[in-house]
Amino acid sequence: MKLFLKESKNLYVKKLDNNLTNYAEKVERLDKWRDMAFDFHYDHLKGNSFIIAKYANGDIKRIPLSKRGSKFYAWKQNNRLLQIQQDLDKIAKTETVGDNYLFTNMLFLTLTGKYDKYNMESLCKSYLKIKKELPKFIRQQRENKKVIKLFKNLTDYIIGIESFFDGGGHCHLVLVFDKPILCERKYTDKEKKKYVWRVPDELRDNLRSRWDGNIDVRGADTAAVGSYLMKEIGKANHVEAAVKREMERREQGITPDMITKKEKAQYIRDMKKIWLYYFAINLNFRVLQVSQSLSSSKHRLDYSLNNSTNSNVETKPEVIKLLYVPASVAVRFKFFQPYSGLLKPDNVDYSLISDWFDSSPPKDVVEFCGRDVFGQLAGYLAELAVKRKKRKERNSQDSSVSKGRAKKPHMRFK
Secondary structure (H helix, E strand, C coil): CHHHHHHCCCCCCCCCCCCCCCHHHHHHHHHHHHHHHHHHHHHHHHCCCEEEEEECCCCEEEEECCCCCCHHHHHHHHHHHHHHHHHHHHHCCEEEECCCEEEEEEEEEEEECCCCCCCHHHHHHHHHHHHHHHHHHHHHHHHCCCCHHHHCCEEEEEEEEEECCCCCEEEEEEEEEEEEEEEEEEECCCCCCCEEEECCHHHHHHHHHCCCCEEEEEECCCCCHHHHHHHHHCCCCCCHHHHHHHHHHHHHCCCHHHCCHHHHHHHHHHHHHHHHHHHHHHHCCCCEEECHHHCCCCCCHHHHHHHHHCCCCCCCCCEEEEEEECHHHHHHCCCCCCCCEECCCCCCCHHHHHHHHHCCCCCCCEEEECCCHHHHHHHHHHHHHHHHHHHHHHHHHHHHHHHHHHHHHHHHCC
């Protein structure tokens, strides 16, 4: 983490972290961090390879390849989550006893910790704490004599990491056991309309004693508890739309304090996604982690790309031509936008991309036309993957040889 904080050009840290006392200066810093995060994601999305499809009806659609934060990545993630939810439905066991008791083999946990939203290092630690200490937390439960019988029966888990609006991290867990746990209904309001299923006090206290922070533990009365994570980490969880809205606000000169109440809820959701993927990419952690038995089937690339262009297979127009735009080309053209979807005539880069189809595309852009254009594309991308693998192996061999040569003079003096 120290290396990340020291070398990253994106993070506004170092001199002022522990010296700010003026509230106006703190707010100014948060605004700079906010702009920094949006700029980072714009550059991150643009540093991707794209597929541009032209349909028989004249429509042009841009499809970014799978990269964290893009719509295509979220679409593929959502397919995986749907499979996980189906598997969870099969192993869930819940049964109510009377009005106040529930037998369930699933627990839903929320783990949070303290952090300083005006200190970037503190925000980073809120995620690194989850990344490093959560496996230790689960392992400790297996060694805890008071709950060892229960956690020895832990069969599956789902871990979902999320961000708060101000950038701090927290975590949700779904734990699945092969034996049920008796939970009691506890009302959370005076009208007795809202309630939660509380686990036995001994189990709850032991879990809380093993985590340095706040932890909420409750029983799950349905497998749909996984749907909460599916909703937060599924197909809607990408930063493309958030970045696009922010860039439009900048063009109009709209600052965060000028956002209307109607748009505030959407802005809060956007910031949560922006911070989550900003830290996930820079600190290298997975937003979603599942046990091995809850793995999903793989999808063919050509099938995924073809279905991501239009969900209605029957009315989908024919794709007559494809352009593969590598990241080097996307970055080189200033007006090339990193967003997916149909291109409209009022898009900044519409005329640029239209010219690529009408005339010859720029160097390094590969064109596919004729029959089975997606099959041609998949074959080309497979060839690129093989070349990258060979290049990586060759570079690693060269580096090992150079290291060996550097050591030889030292060996002579021994």
